[in-house]
Amino acid sequence: MxxxxxxxxxxxxxxxxxxxxxxxxxxxxxxxxxxxxxxxxxxxxxxxxxxxxxxxxxxxxxxxxxxxxxxxxxxxxxxxxxxxxxxxxxxxxxxxxxxxxxxxxxxxxxxxxxxxxxxxxxxxxxxxxxxxxxxxxxxxxxxxxxxxxxxCTVSPVLRSGARPGDVLALTGRQGWAAGGLAVLGRGFRSPRVLVEAYRRPEPPYAAGKEAAEAGATSLIDVSDGLLAEAAHLAEASGVAIDVRRDAFDVPEPLVAVGAALGADPMQFILGGGDDHALLATFPDTASVPAGWQVVGEVRDGEGVTVDGSEYDGPTGWTHF
Amino acid sequence: MxxxxxxxxxxxxxxxxxxxxxxxxxxxxxxxxxxxxxxxxxxxxxxxxxxxxxxxxxxxxxxxxxxxxxxxxxxxxxxxxxxxxxxxxxxxxxxxxxxxxxxxxxxxxxxxxxxxxxxxxxxxxxxxxxxxxxxxxxxxxxxxxxxxxxxCTVSPVLRSGARPGDVLALTGRQGWAAGGLAVLGRGFRSPRVLVEAYRRPEPPYAAGKEAAEAGATSLIDVSDGLLAEAAHLAEASGVAIDVRRDAFDVPEPLVAVGAALGADPMQFILGGGDDHALLATFPDTASVPAGWQVVGEVRDGEGVTVDGSEYDGPTGWTHF
Structure with missing residues (x-):
């Protein structure tokens, strides 16, 4: 018909x-x-x-x-x-x-x-x-x-396996979609690369299995915000996680958007979701696969810190 | 918490x-x-x-x-x-x-x-x-x-296997939930047994596997209405199906509701869904398991008839 x-x-x-x-x-x-x-x-x-x-x-x-x-x-x-x-x-x-x-x-x-x-x-x-x-x-x-x-052809990697001493690593674009959403929210359509990142995320689809094979101890995708997801890992694993601000290169389009909107571009990186980057912990730096970037470490304790201190910016997305 | x-x-x-x-x-x-x-x-x-x-x-x-x-x-x-x-x-x-x-x-x-x-x-x-x-x-x-x-431990039974000469059979309550919905729609709360049938259907959960093991040639659950589901079987199988009105015992509560609402109680049986009864075709009467009732037959042609004629009552549910 x-x-x-x-x-x-x-x-x-x-x-x-x-x-x-x-x-x-x-x-x-x-x-x-x-x-x-x-x-x-x-x-x-x-x-x-x-x-x-x-x-x-x-x-x-x-x-x-x-x-x-x-x-x-x-x-x-x-x-x-x-x-x-x-x-x-x-x-x-x-x-x-x-x-x-x-x-x-x-x-x-x-x-x-x-x-x-x-x-x-x-x-x-x-x-x-x-x-x-x-x-x-x-x-x-x-x-x-x-x-x-x-x-799963290897054992699935859960949120609960992070141990003190592990390194925290990220792969995939992070903060781009949040930047795109921020400009759309102000009625703009550029930088186009960020708007497109929001409209069509490009998750690192091959990286999850790769992390599992490399011995990742915990794994999560960043859909609600990087610090929020780190907090999920920390809570499920019973550990603390510290994220290092200087581990991130702030991409030029995010710098431009931060300047235009009067916002710290690190906000998009630390609080943004929607790119569906992957966040994982590995036993040590040597086991982190190529294409992943070490962005922090796992410690004894609980909760998530940024450069050792509590973070007071937006950490993620609230569903209700 | x-x-x-x-x-x-x-x-x-x-x-x-x-x-x-x-x-x-x-x-x-x-x-x-x-x-x-x-x-x-x-x-x-x-x-x-x-x-x-x-x-x-x-x-x-x-x-x-x-x-x-x-x-x-x-x-x-x-x-x-x-x-x-x-x-x-x-x-x-x-x-x-x-x-x-x-x-x-x-x-x-x-x-x-x-x-x-x-x-x-x-x-x-x-x-x-x-x-x-x-x-x-x-x-x-x-x-x-x-x-x-x-x-599935046996081969799944699809909608498309009905053949001319097969018998059409039903198991489970049929029309009760539609009767319950009709009285709720008029602001009543009784007959209670029908209202309860609408609120908590009791699908014949064991009967699907039983029908498969008995050699059912096609199988569907009645969620949109009996004649509507028969039409799905007929279309998927490329056959005609005739339903016999006198094959159904009209349960007393449906008679009562029909009288109270001025409706033909067969309407609930032929047009009603929501009981999640099962409708199947079997190669012959001998292969129909106990607890199933023969309610019609499969013929050459297309479409669904009732007692050999086109049915002009409501046949089921429209989702848009």
């Missing part, structure tokens, strides 16, 4: 929308030998090779996690997928399959949903993962619910 | 809420040897025994799929779980693990979320399944996103 892309979801109806979405998402599925039954039945059926399944779920709400005037539907699709793929990365695993729930107002253009699905599928394809199921329903605002399944 | 149950989600904050929810959901987890890592890390890690994973996802939106004045939070928890567990049942599988996403207004009482989680966990426990992860966030209205993972 051909569907008018200028129609709204209310005009298209659920089944019209789903058939279009499946067509949008389905191309990669035909090549995925692990998918025995794809979308269209009561459930998808997957072949699991390694016996361990890693699973994570996340919600995104319009106006809270994204704005339609700040990012295209395709961008939102990329971001929604990236955020979830990153959770598997943060276990040292490999993402394989995803489901999407899309709750949306009846007056949402079908084209928005299709563009969203295309962006989502593209991001998944970049790591070889496929969308195997979903649900759509009407709601007052757009709510995107994603569940991702992955596998 | 003790949390005031009279608080709202906004007052409790995300991490306060999550720790309470995990405590609520976590008891069953300690006994689940398939859960290697439970909630609290970036992802849960599951041991999969049989190599095939069955996965399904569903959304429920307040005001559309449930109303807080029509069902308690615990009821909504039971319903949300039942709806998803039923999707695994409808593949002939066994549900094992679930994730929940809860988007909710900041002024929602924490107690509602905890009662919801308790009902959800109880329903899962009734089939031996556990909650392994989730996410919470603020939204204008309550949106519940559930993903369920299960396993």
């Amino acid at each position: 051909a569907l008018d892309a200028d129609a709204t979801l209310g005009e298209a109806g659920e089944f019209g929308l789903i058939s279009q979405l499946v067509a949008q998402l389905g191309e990669a599925l035909t090549d995925d030998e692990h998918v025995l039954v794809g979308p269209g039945d009561d459930a998808a059926v997957l072949r699991v090779k390694h016996g361990h399944v890693v699973v994570s779920t996340d919600l995104m709400v319009e106006g809270r996690h994204f704005r339609r005037d700040w990012a295209s539907a395709e961008d939102v699709g990329h971001r929604a997928a990236a955020q979830n793929l990153s959770d598997i990365n943060a276990m040292g695993g490999t993402a394989r399959h995803l489901t999407i729930g899309l709750a949306a107002p009846a007056d949402l253009p079908v084209q928005w949903a299709l563009d969203f699905a295309r962006g989502f599928a593209q991001e998944c394809a970049s790591v070889g993962a496929t969308v195997v199921g979903g649900d759509t329903t009407r709601a007052d605002e757009i709510v995107i619910a994603v569940t991702v399944l992955g596998e | 003790a949390l005031d149950a009279d608080a709202t989600l906004g007052e409790a904050g995300e991490f306060g809420l999550i720790s309470q929810l995990v405590a609520q959901l976590g008891e069953a987890l300690t006994d689940d040897e398939h859960v290697l890592v439970g909630p609290g890390d970036d992802a849960a890690v599951l041991r999969v025994k049989h190599g095939h994973v069955v996965v399904s996802t569903d959304l429920m939106v307040e005001g559309r799929h449930f109303r807080r004045d029509w069902a308690s939070a615990e009821d909504v928890g039971h319903r949300a779980a039942a709806q998803n567990l039923s999707d695994i049942n409808a593949m002939g599988g066994t549900a094992r693990h679930l994730t929940i996403g809860l988007a909710a207004p900041a002024d929602l009482p924490v107690q509602w979320a905890l009662d919801f989680a308790r009902g959800f966990a109880q329903e899962c426990a009734s089939v031996g399944a556990t909650v392994v992860g989730g996410d919470t966030t603020r939204a204008d209205e309550i949106v519940i996103a559930v993903t369920v993972l299960g396993e």
